Amino acid sequence: MSHPHHAGLPAQAAAGAESGRGAGGLLRILGYPLALDRQYQPDTHMWVLPAGPGLVRIGMDALGIETSGTLAQLSFRAAGTGLAAGRPFGELEAAKFVGPLVSPVTGTLVTVNEAVAADPGLAEQDPFGAGWLIEAAVAGAAHDLPGLLADPDEITAWFAGKVEEYRLSGVIAQ
Amino acid sequence: MAIRQLPVLPARASEPQISPDYVRISMASAIALRMRSGRFSRDFDFGGINLLLNYDEGCLSDCGYCGLARTRPGAYEDKSFIRVEWPLVRTDDLVDRMARHEATLTRLCISMVTHGHAYRDTCDITRRIAERVSTPLSILVAPPTLNRERLETFKALGVDMIGIGLDAVTEDLFRHIRTDVPAGGLKWEKYWEVVTDAREIFGPWKVNVHTLVGLGETDRDLIEIFLALRDRQIFSYLFCFNPEPDSRMADLAKSPLTRWRRVQLAKHLIESEGYDLSQFDFGPDGALARLRADQASVQAVVDQGVAFVTNGCPGEKGEPGCTRPYGSYRPSEPFRDYPFMPGPGDLAEIRQQIRLDEVLG
Secondary structure, X not given: OOOOOOOOXXXXXXXXXXXXXXXXXXXXXXXXXEOOOOEEEOOOOEEEEEEEOOEEEEEEOHHHHHHHOOXXXXXXXXXXXXXXXXXXXXXXXXXXXXXXXXXXXOEEEEEEOHHHHHOOHHHHHOOOOOOOOEEEEEOOOOOOOOOOEXXXXXXXXXXXXXXXXXXXXXXXXX | OOOOOXXXXXXXXXXXXXXXXXXXXXXXXXXXXXXXXXXOOOOOOOOEEEEEEOXXXXXXXXXXXXXXXXXXXXXXXXOOEOOEOOOEEEHHHHHHHHHXXXXXXXXEEEEOOOOOOHHHHHHHHHHHHHHHOXXXXXXXXXXXXXXXXXXXXXHHOOOOEEEEEEEOOOHHHHHHHHHOOOOOOOOHHHXXXXXXXXXXXXXXXXXXXXXXXXXXXOHHHHHHHHHHHHHOOOEEEEEEOOOOOOOOOOXXXXXXXXXXXXXXXXXXXXXXXXXXXXXXXXXXXXXXEEEOOOHXXXXXXXXXOHHHEOOOOEXXXXXXXXXOOOOOOOXXXXXXXXXXXXXXXXXXXXXXXXXXXXXXX
């Protein structure tokens, strides 16, 4: 393999020579953009960004989108639905894959991004921006939610390890 | 929520990206060869690589059910084939990838389209592949472009199996959907002439005829063609009609799952268990009404699951080689054919879908 294993390394080391700051303040890790201003659920690639008092915005990171394949459809539960961390709030369908969109938080679904529902390509083009999926009301501090990675070094090391894992398992093009 | 019509090609390049130097490949093939990112909903081995010739003019046929039909609205590069994008790739890059991943490949298949250069270019691409890769190779032929001599050339180039996309299983249906259409003209007789020549040249069980379920045929029509082909040692490969948006048959519904499962079972009983016509009873509408068979033995066949696996050319060791995952249904829909041996959960669903008690006893 041409890419060394990065899991467990601090952000700067994991990012290494193949990474750097891209447009919009995104870091590039082994070719994939990553935003460090938010929290991540490491099993599902969902990110969580505080969006106001008791409110978070939720999306899927670029690697989660990429490894699903070309998106065909995103569907969501209705606004007002209760959310439980680890339980689906919708479904993602790609060319050869279908799977649940799993909530990283417990709370209530407040808003669905109708633009991404109408054009799932938005999630591919701008996963950390216009391609967000839903907004949810949560109890407690939105910047320190249970079960999520919040430390930039931890996030970077986790993400780099995932890129490597996906390359080895053949789900990302190379 | 919206279902996207996936684009087939990126923006048109300044130079023509046409066969033989370019081909399209199925999305499943692109994922298997790591030319595209993505994965399958279920975890299974996949090594059946499908190529499709590509021309600016597209396919010159005009079949009512096909996404590539000549008079289907829209530019050719925006058309889809069996619903999803078929990425366009350089043929030499593809062959490199095949060589790199050869150990995981089970079957290769070149799909021709009806075009004046299709025969020439299929030979060219076959040579490029055969020089580098020894995985068994099939060609899904375009009969209007062929004759006996050309089939013999395919054989000499190393092609292992020939497929003929008859699709419509009766002459009337074929004429209605593929001949007497705006830019049609395909000939039923020509298709059968190629079936006969291919059978003689390639030998027993080296030819397959594609039969599409859901175009308006009856179960009796299908069972009769399965029997006729079996008696000539020719495989029938089942395909499930899947309406392509904007095609002339876009509004026709797919076959109900119960019918589809029973047709899968009937074909398996004919090809693998030696059933004959007297063991099938039909209603006045030609629908399968009763199987004259021992309930336990039929149940055992269902329980094996093989009947519901995708029909396709085999791998080198006889294993399913071309399994086309999600080829005629969306990943969010129930499986039509399984690109792997159905597991216990799948078999439980199949038993519910097939409602065997209604046609046995």
